[in-house]
Amino acid sequence: MAVCIAVIAKENYPLYIRSVPTQNELKFHYTVHTSLDVVEEKISAVGKSLGDQRELYLGLLYPTEDYKMFRKLHNSFTDVMCNPFHNPGDPIQSKAFDGIVSGMMVQTG
Amino acid sequence: MSLSRAASLSPQGTLLSEVIPPSSWQKKQQNPPLPTGNRSRCPEQDVSICLLVALLQRILHAPAPGMDQESGAASAGSFISLNEHEQRYYSGLHSLCQADTSGQLSSGKVAELFKASQLPPEALHKVTEVCGAKRLGYFGTPQFYVALKLLAAAQSGLPIHLESVTAKAPCLPVDLPLPRFLGLKNEPEMRYSAVPPSIDSQGAQGGTAPGSLSWTPADRSAFRHLEANAEKKELWSPPRSPCGSPSRSPLTYRSYPYTKQRNGADSQIAYESKHSSQLEQHSSPSNYRTKATVEHPAMARASSSERLDQQGVVDYSDDDPWRITEEQLEYYTNQFKSLQPDLGALILGAIAKNFFTKSKLPIPELSHIWELSDVDRDGALTFSEFCTAFHLIVARKNGYPLPESLPPTLQPGFMQQEEDIPDTPEDRTIIERLQPSLATTKQDLKEESCKQDVGVKRVTTSQEKQTLQRAFPERPEPPHDLDPQMRTKTRPRSYSSTSFEDAMKKAEEPPTPPPRPQKTHSRASSLDLNKLFQQGAPGVKGGWLPPPPALPPRPTTSQVPHFISVSEKTPQNKVQQPNFADFSHFREEEESSVKPEEQGLRSRFGRSTEDLTNASKQDMIGVSHSQAPQKPVRRKYHPESQNLEAVPPPAMPFAPPAKPAQKLLSGQKRGIQMAIRKNKETNAVLTRLNSELQQQLKVVHQERVTLESQLELLRPVAST
Numbered sequence: 001m002a003v004c005i006a007v008i009a010k011e012n013y014p015l016y017i018r019s020v021p022t023q024n025e026l027k028f029h030y031t032v033h034t035s036l037d038v039v040e041e042k043i044s045a046v047g048k049s050l051g052d053q054r055e056l057y058l059g060l061l062y063p064t065e066d067y068k069m070f071r072k073l074h075n076s077f078t079d080v081m082c083n084p085f086h087n088p089g090d091p092i093q094s095k096a097f098d099g100i101v102s103g104m105m106v107q108t109g
Numbered sequence: 110m111s112l113s114r115a116a117s118l119s120p121q122g123t124l125l126s127e128v129i130p131p132s133s134w135q136k137k138q139q140n141p142p143l144p145t146g147n148r149s150r151c152p153e154q155d156v157s158i159c160l161l162v163a164l165l166q167r168i169l170h171a172p173a174p175g176m177d178q179e180s181g182a183a184s185a186g187s188f189i190s191l192n193e194h195e196q197r198y199y200s201g202l203h204s205l206c207q208a209d210t211s212g213q214l215s216s217g218k219v220a221e222l223f224k225a226s227q228l229p230p231e232a233l234h235k236v237t238e239v240c241g242a243k244r245l246g247y248f249g250t251p252q253f254y255v256a257l258k259l260l261a262a263a264q265s266g267l268p269i270h271l272e273s274v275t276a277k278a279p280c281l282p283v284d285l286p287l288p289r290f291l292g293l294k295n296e297p298e299m300r301y302s303a304v305p306p307s308i309d310s311q312g313a314q315g316g317t318a319p320g321s322l323s324w325t326p327a328d329r330s331a332f333r334h335l336e337a338n339a340e341k342k343e344l345w346s347p348p349r350s351p352c353g354s355p356s357r358s359p360l361t362y363r364s365y366p367y368t369k370q371r372n373g374a375d376s377q378i379a380y381e382s383k384h385s386s387q388l389e390q391h392s393s394p395s396n397y398r399t400k401a402t403v404e405h406p407a408m409a410r411a412s413s414s415e416r417l418d419q420q421g422v423v424d425y426s427d428d429d430p431w432r433i434t435e436e437q438l439e440y441y442t443n444q445f446k447s448l449q450p451d452l453g454a455l456i457l458g459a460i461a462k463n464f465f466t467k468s469k470l471p472i473p474e475l476s477h478i479w480e481l482s483d484v485d486r487d488g489a490l491t492f493s494e495f496c497t498a499f500h501l502i503v504a505r506k507n508g509y510p511l512p513e514s515l516p517p518t519l520q521p522g523f524m525q526q527e528e529d530i531p532d533t534p535e536d537r538t539i540i541e542r543l544q545p546s547l548a549t550t551k552q553d554l555k556e557e558s559c560k561q562d563v564g565v566k567r568v569t570t571s572q573e574k575q576t577l578q579r580a581f582p583e584r585p586e587p588p589h590d591l592d593p594q595m596r597t598k599t600r601p602r603s604y605s606s607t608s609f610e611d612a613m614k615k616a617e618e619p620p621t622p623p624p625r626p627q628k629t630h631s632r633a634s635s636l637d638l639n640k641l642f643q644q645g646a647p648g649v650k651g652g653w654l655p656p657p658p659a660l661p662p663r664p665t666t667s668q669v670p671h672f673i674s675v676s677e678k679t680p681q682n683k684v685q686q687p688n689f690a691d692f693s694h695f696r697e698e699e700e701s702s703v704k705p706e707e708q709g710l711r712s713r714f715g716r717s718t719e720d721l722t723n724a725s726k727q728d729m730i731g732v733s734h735s736q737a738p739q740k741p742v743r744r745k746y747h748p749e750s751q752n753l754e755a756v757p758p759p760a761m762p763f764a765p766p767a768k769p770a771q772k773l774l775s776g777q778k779r780g781i782q783m784a785i786r787k788n789k790e791t792n793a794v795l796t797r798l799n800s801e802l803q804q805q806l807k808v809v810h811q812e813r814v815t816l817e818s819q820l821e822l823l824r825p826v827a828s829t
Contacts, residue, residue: 078486079480079486082458082483082486082487082488083458083476083479083480083483083488084458084459084461084462084479084488085462085472085475085476085479086476093473093476094476094477094480095477095480095513096480
């Protein structure tokens with residue numbers, strides 16, 4: 001379903017990025033990067049009004065049918081974060097996370 | 110009479126003390142049958158001797174068909190050796206099973222006997238198969254004997270295989286305890302074997318035999334410790350002595366003849382087999398010695414010795430490294446309590462992290478273990494999760510690779526099943542087991558209630574997990590997470606999130622612009638010096654006066670204001686320069702010859718830079734003088750022209766130990782830092798100015814070109 005999945009940290013560097021290897025990956029990486037602009041837009045719009053009760057979950061940037069996928073990803077991401085042995089800011093090395101992500105990726109040859 | 114008795118005893122003695130391989134039974138048959146008519150006079154002994162005689166007769170008159178078949182029996186060419194006790198015992202059991210004249214034992218009785226051995230049915234089937242009875246379809250005497258020996262081996266935890274029981278195999282501990290059967294009705298031999306005669310020396314040999322092939326010497330040392338404890342135990346509780354020690358008799362290399370015998374006597378209490386199996390399991394996966402665990406298993410055994418219950422759940426024939434044995438469970442319980450006294454409560458992630466980091470496993474592996482064991486994903490460990498994690502760590506330390514997913518025996522459901530089955534005695538035994546380890550009734554109650562809570566928690570975790578995860582992305586403090594359990598779970602989450610934020614903040618600091626370190630870095634002054642020296646024209650160098658070495662090595666605070674005054678000059682210079690520049694601009698327009706103006710500009714600029722560099726150099730000189738207290742010697746002896754080289758090296762070893770001028774030094778450092786900052790600012794301003802002037806220059810140049818062209822155009826007109 002997904003061709004490329006990336007988890008970007010707060011400092012705009014990727015904690016985790018994986019795409020289907022057959023395609024040209026760089027394009028995807030660029031797309032991911034540009035999507036950060038959209039995120040920033042949303043954050044700046046929202047952040048002023050709410051103060052510290054910020055909505056961290058901004059929802060989907062574009063309405064797609066993949067909301068289930070995002071939720072699954074987010075759940076597995078929180079599981080990774082819950083792990084006390086995981087330093088935030090480290091690239092994500094969890095096998096369970098990998099497994100879930102590969103399950104979500106395109107299953108083509 | 111007594112003589113005759115003695116005489117009658119001696120042939121028996123000789124008979125029994127010999128190793129009786131089945132093939133040699135025929136020989137025995139040739140021996141004159143024992144005097145059956147010998148009724149001895151003393152009652153008990155007479156009875157016992159009678160029985161013995163009867164037994165021997167049975168043995169000796171074991172029917173020929175049994176003998177013939179024994180060649181085809183599963184002994185496969187190798188034969189079992191039975192010591193005298195085993196011989197006695199087996200023959201007794203043999204008689205129990207009511208061999209009929211053909212020599213076949215009644216299968217019903219045999220089955221009953223096997224069941225009484227408390228082995229799992231698979232093991233029993235295997236025993237049947239191995240001993241050859243399956244093939245034959247019935248139990249002949251040799252098969253029966255082999256089967257009994259295999260039962261003994263199985264109960265001691267050895268694999269059910271012929272080699273375990275044959276004498277030839279090196280791994281055979283000869284002093285296998287007698288197989289134990291529960292609830293046998295006629296056990297006259299028990300009473301007889303209860304008399305503890307001296308054990309043959311084979312016991313000692315058997316112990317040293319590497320029957321414990323899979324056990325490391327560390328285990329032996331552990332067992333030594335355990336033996337030591339067992340010895341103590343023996344002292345205070347003879348009736349309880351079958352508790353820890355005899356189970357280890359096949360495993361240890363010190364023979365405890367009395368305890369062994371008593372073990373054989375107390376065959377009704379079959380838990381020693383459990384012990385030995387647990388020992389084996391305990392040895393293979395859990396060689397975890399880093400935390401004085403030797404005492405813990407000993408303690409565990411001491412407490413478990415009080416358990417006189419029926420055999421436990423442990424399927425030791427599995428030898429599954431992923432199964433937690435009771436001792437391990439108790440050890441984990443103790444560890445859990447050291448971290449969190451309430452067994453039903455959670456251990457927070459950070460605490461668990463510190464604890465497990467002590468195991469010195471690499472962090473990614475610990476992370477993986479955490480993922481495996483924190484099943485409800487709450488960032489904290491319940492008791493069972495903790496046990497799972499601990500067990501995985503222990504297994505990993507012993508070299509087992511980490512599984513990708515939780516093995517079934519470690520899943521929390523497994524533990525729960527053990528607890529929740531109310532009907533089986535196992536549940537009671539588990540609770541009872543934990544009782545002595547907890548050692549208070551209050552704790553027992555707590556624990557049982559905790560177990561229930563844990564069970565309840567587990568049931569509800571899946572639901573809660575979903576709600577939690579739904580709540581978490583939305584982030585507003587949860588309206589629907591009102592359960593106290595949820596609160597405990599959100600607490601760890603919020604804890605982790607705050608730490609996350611803190612970590613993020615810390616991570617943010619490094620990406621901030623690099624100039625920051627330079628401000629604090631006092632060595633940067635040397636770098637700046639270098640840059641300045643390079644920037645400066647060669648003339649600058651020449652014009653740079655060496656500072657008088659007469660200057661006091663410790664710059665007083667007067668020098669600091671000197672710096673400041675110097676640095677103040679530079680802004681003045683800056684201010685002057687724009688005017689200067691404009692002035693030159695005007696002058697240039699007047700004269701219309703730009704080149705000398707450019708040169709003038711340049712020279713002025715150079716002069717200004719000279720001034721600046723001089724000023725800054727004075728700063729640096731002052732700096733270098735301020736460095737004097739650290740290396741006054743060098744300052745005096747090195748001429749300032751060599752200061753280039755001199756400054757970096759003294760800047761490098763910049764830590765003057767035990768100099769009384771350190772306070773002054775710090776003040777000077779601050780002054781220097783201020784000066785540096787100011788210089789940098791001036792540098793920046795100057796460069797900006799430079800660029801502006803360059804642009805102006807270009808503009809002016811353009812104008813000049815146009816003017817000249819116009820002039821030329823006009824000149825011919827004017828001339829003509």
